[in-house]
Amino acid sequence: MTNEFLVFDHVTKRFGALTAVNDVSLAISKGEFFSLLGPSGCGKTTLLRMLGGFERPDSGRIYLEGRDITDLPPNQRRIHTVFQNYALFPTMTIWDNIAFSLRLAKSSKAEVEEKVDAMLEMIQMSEHAWKYPGQLSGGQKQRVAIARALVDRPQVLLLDEPLAALDLKLRQHMLLELDTIHDQVGITFLYVTHDQGEAMSLSDRIAVINRGCIEQLDVPAKIYEAPASRFVASFIGDTNFISGEIVSVEGDYCTIQPDGFPAIRAFNDKNLKVGQMVDLSIRPEKIRVTTNPPSPEQGASINVFPAVVKDIVYQGVYTKFWLMASGRQIATIQPHSRFLLDQETLTWNEHAFVWWHPDDGYMVEVESK
Numbered sequence: 001m002t003n004e005f006l007v008f009d010h011v012t013k014r015f016g017a018l019t020a021v022n023d024v025s026l027a028i029s030k031g032e033f034f035s036l037l038g039p040s041g042c043g044k045t046t047l048l049r050m051l052g053g054f055e056r057p058d059s060g061r062i063y064l065e066g067r068d069i070t071d072l073p074p075n076q077r078r079i080h081t082v083f084q085n086y087a088l089f090p091t092m093t094i095w096d097n098i099a100f101s102l103r104l105a106k107s108s109k110a111e112v113e114e115k116v117d118a119m120l121e122m123i124q125m126s127e128h129a130w131k132y133p134g135q136l137s138g139g140q141k142q143r144v145a146i147a148r149a150l151v152d153r154p155q156v157l158l159l160d161e162p163l164a165a166l167d168l169k170l171r172q173h174m175l176l177e178l179d180t181i182h183d184q185v186g187i188t189f190l191y192v193t194h195d196q197g198e199a200m201s202l203s204d205r206i207a208v209i210n211r212g213c214i215e216q217l218d219v220p221a222k223i224y225e226a227p228a229s230r231f232v233a234s235f236i237g238d239t240n241f242i243s244g245e246i247v248s249v250e251g252d253y254c255t256i257q258p259d260g261f262p263a264i265r266a267f268n269d270k271n272l273k274v275g276q277m278v279d280l281s282i283r284p285e286k287i288r289v290t291t292n293p294p295s296p297e298q299g300a301s302i303n304v305f306p307a308v309v310k311d312i313v314y315q316g317v318y319t320k321f322w323l324m325a326s327g328r329q330i331a332t333i334q335p336h337s338r339f340l341l342d343q344e345t346l347t348w349n350e351h352a353f354v355w356w357h358p359d360d361g362y363m364v365e366v367e368s369k
Helices: 044-052 094-104 109-122 138-150 168-185 196-202 220-225 230-235
Strands: 006-015 018-028 033-037 059-064 079-082 156-160 188-193 205-210 213-218 240-250 253-258 264-267 277-282 288-290 304-314 318-325 328-335 351-355 361-367
Touching: 006 044, 018 044, 018 059, 018 213, 033 044, 033 196, 044 079, 044 156, 044 188, 079 138, 094 109, 094 138, 109 138, 109 168, 138 156, 138 168, 168 196, 188 196, 196 220, 205 220, 205 230, 213 220, 213 230, 230 240, 230 277, 230 361, 240 328, 264 361, 288 328, 304 328, 318 351
Parallel strands: 033 188, 033 205, 079 156, 156 188
Antiparallel strands: 006 018, 006 059, 205 213, 240 253, 240 277, 253 264, 277 361, 288 351, 304 318, 304 351, 318 328
């Protein structure tokens, strides 16, 4: 496994009776923007801390460019961390904060000046060089923390929930900043977050972590459109789950019979057989809703179900609807493109029809009956 840039090889970490990381194997490419995504307590920060040298695995090894770094202390690893709270020195200027590691390494004055000035230019804060952290906004502090971590060109930059303390607008802006900085420096970024939007926006690949294990490792689009488990499907975005038994298979498609719900036609991507049980995930944006029965010309000859509107939430870019169909709640969204000229508007308790194409459902788990 040592031919990969960064490798976790069957790594396990326990804290007493709690297994925080359970036999994780993971390979990351040089220059990749890689995210560890999962809920609080899933083990993602423990993985980060083991890579940084702040925790030691109970079993397994960690390799960086073919070198076993498992037992190296943090100061002997060319790995730097950007923390959520920035960890800037309050009594030092911005220039001195960025220069700190270079001075610690006894770099020449000329080298320090050249590298610090280049970092300040990269983060567009040259005019703030002689200010102190207390004089900066949250976004500016975050940029300084990133510049300080990058100034001596580490092999890997670790980012532990770096945007969690920022408000929504600033967080969205910093996502673009981070993406640009990564493109400029070309260093491997390992990003830890519980925010699916951040991970989906930034990452080349994502490892979805749950209870210390990797549930799925893939590119963002594949994780969203083809989730490997029920957990991944529910954690990444919203979805509708319908469980049932496969009662017939015809070519690439099958018919699923849920309990208390009409039969559903679905693409049989798992090549399942009659009698097997399955969980089907249908994303809200895949489900269409109309007040009149949809026609075959609209592509709606199957998977059409009468429903009643139970809740409506306007969210600007789209409106989200919750409908009851045969006693089951179905969520769907209606995007807005032109104000007052969008498709028909639904109201509370209105009778309608929900429908989706058989290709738009995805089988996320197979259970034995």
